[in-house]
Amino acid sequence: MHSYTQQNPLSPPAMNVQTGAPSSQGASSLLQMQDLTKTYSNTRNKVTTHALNGIHLDVYPQEFISIMGPSGSGKTTLLNILAGLDQPTSGEFWLQGENLASLKADELALFRRRHLGFVFQDFNLLDTLTLAENVALPLSLDRQNDKHILQRVSEMMRFLGIEDQMQRYPYEVSGGQQQRTAVARAIIHQPRLLLADEPTGNLDSASARSLLELFQQLNSQRRATILMVTHDPFSASYSQRVIFIKDGRIFMHLRRTGSQQHFFQSILNTLAQVEGTHELA
Numbered sequence: 001m002h003s004y005t006q007q008n009p010l011s012p013p014a015m016n017v018q019t020g021a022p023s024s025q026g027a028s029s030l031l032q033m034q035d036l037t038k039t040y041s042n043t044r045n046k047v048t049t050h051a052l053n054g055i056h057l058d059v060y061p062q063e064f065i066s067i068m069g070p071s072g073s074g075k076t077t078l079l080n081i082l083a084g085l086d087q088p089t090s091g092e093f094w095l096q097g098e099n100l101a102s103l104k105a106d107e108l109a110l111f112r113r114r115h116l117g118f119v120f121q122d123f124n125l126l127d128t129l130t131l132a133e134n135v136a137l138p139l140s141l142d143r144q145n146d147k148h149i150l151q152r153v154s155e156m157m158r159f160l161g162i163e164d165q166m167q168r169y170p171y172e173v174s175g176g177q178q179q180r181t182a183v184a185r186a187i188i189h190q191p192r193l194l195l196a197d198e199p200t201g202n203l204d205s206a207s208a209r210s211l212l213e214l215f216q217q218l219n220s221q222r223r224a225t226i227l228m229v230t231h232d233p234f235s236a237s238y239s240q241r242v243i244f245i246k247d248g249r250i251f252m253h254l255r256r257t258g259s260q261q262h263f264f265q266s267i268l269n270t271l272a273q274v275e276g277t278h279e280l281a
């Protein structure tokens with residue numbers, strides 16, 4: 001299947017068909033992926049899974065992108081590769097010109113700690129640390145001074161509306177507050193890229209909505225570039241561009257051009273197409 005793009009005819013700009021970037025985009029991309037593939041080979045039952053089949057994608061600074069696709073289409077595999085948690089089988093990717101696949105393990109660990117932020121579905125907070133200590137982790141690991149850390153943590157927790165929970169432990173607060181803590185930890189070091197895997201998956205609808213509004217705020221006010229994997233079309237409608245993956249390939253890019261409601265409807269229509277199109281083996 002070939003990948004293609006869909007746009008509202010009333011609303012240019014045109015997009016680069018391969019990467020989904022606006023053709024008028026002069027700025028250089030923040031993240032570039034070139035022909036990424038990932039194959040899992042199971043030696044026991046000799047089954048080979050082609051999780052990614054040649055992903056080309058450019059992400060531009062200050063974009064908020066959602067990645068959608070059917071179960072097993074390769075979304076998490078892609079995010080894990082970008083997060084440095086897994087290696088591609090072939091292909092390359094660069095974050096602001098840095099070829100991440102070429103870094104040694106310790107260089108990659110440092111790069112991840114300094115330049116990437118992660119938010120996961122299950123929050124991943126450390127239960128033995130207070131919320132403030134959890135948020136401080138990236139700065140403590142970087143050995144920044146205590147006064148600066150306290151100042152940054154307070155400022156960040158205030159921004160996220162959880163400043164009165166600083167001394168509590170994760171098990172003493174709600175899921176929404178835990179996820180806000182995880183977001184604070186993910187962005188306290190001002191990463192170049194925030195990667196989120198189903199960040200609203202364990203939240204009730206009010207907390208999910210407030211997290212998505214927070215992502216929009218981070219994106220517009222703090223210039224965060226966000227890449228979010230989600231199953232949920234409503235969550236995706238908060239972003240500016242949705243990339244649909246199917247069978248490890250990019251199936252379509254959809255860019256928001258009108259209201260959020262209109263974008264939500266376009267996402268639903270595209271999902272129906274993605275799920276209704278079956279490739280013959």
Ligand SMILES: Nc1ncnc2c1ncn2[C@@H]1O[C@H](COP(=O)(O)OP(=O)(O)OP(=O)(O)O)[C@@H](O)[C@H]1O
Pocket residue numbers: 040041049050051069070071072073074075076077078
């Ligand atoms: N460690 C692994 N070993 C073997 N196969 C794997 C492994 N991890 C993922 N896969 C396979 O790779 C394919 C893509 O998986 P991936 O988890 O990326 O999909 P996904 O789109 O995130 O799915 P979901 O929406 O269900 O989370 C699937 O067929 C999956 O079974």
